[in-house]
Amino acid sequence: MSTPTESSTVRAVVRALDATQAVVEVESGGCGRCHEEGGCGGQNLTQMFCAGPKTYRVDNAIGASVGDRVTVAIAPGSVRRVANLAYGVPLTATIAGAALGAQYGDVGSMLGAVSALLLAVLYVRFCSRDGAGNYAARPHIISRS
Template sequence: MNEENSTIQAVVRSVDGDQALVEVEQGGCGRCHEKGGCGGQHLTQMFCSGPKTYRVDNLVAASVGERVTVAIAAGSVRRTANLAYGVPLLSMLVGAALGTQIGGDLGAVLGAGGGLVLSVIYVRFRSRDGSGNFTQRPHIISRS
């Protein structure tokens, strides 16, 4: 699958090894109105009034104060949101439904709790530092 990267301009605020803390000039990827855009810019404008800083991979060795272009694979924000929110919600609902069949209301509560615990373990396993494909994580692609 050959997906296009979304890019955004940022300024490097600090560097820690092969990662950097960058401050973006606008919220979201700037593709809010395009097909497949997540609307993240609208959310960040509603809920975040201060500077927006993010930790990104810095394999181009950008220095503090440099203007850079940060890229993230198209669709990775959606996939991450589905993992962080969708998996636990679905697990709770399935656990509650199964628990109801086995033990009524108490079974539903226990099933929902069990589904949530299992999903949190799964999500933590999938999102450990250093896991996943580099191209799916936010990373600096160039100095401006």
């Protein structure tokens, strides 16, 4: 069982290269902790919706080549932070917008909720653009397997 200070790793195969990044196909989805204590079980849910190969763009600082089997890591806590950004910020903004707009009746509540949601989506997109955030927290290749 991994501790909160360890990074999560997954095995993958490099399928394409793009400048300093690689497109990798993950051999098994998720971090592999679905059935462990502290695992989110997300892989079980995604299996219903994703039947094809799972490919991701990751940083390739070690210079892996196409066809290489690699180990991809992500910093501890970054999945939680990204989930909070992607889900928590829009949800909180929508509720706050509805509450603030409620002083103007039902229509004000709806307009407040929609307006706050749109602002939250723009904020999430801004925070998710290339080059934003902590470089070390992004998925990256740590070794060839």
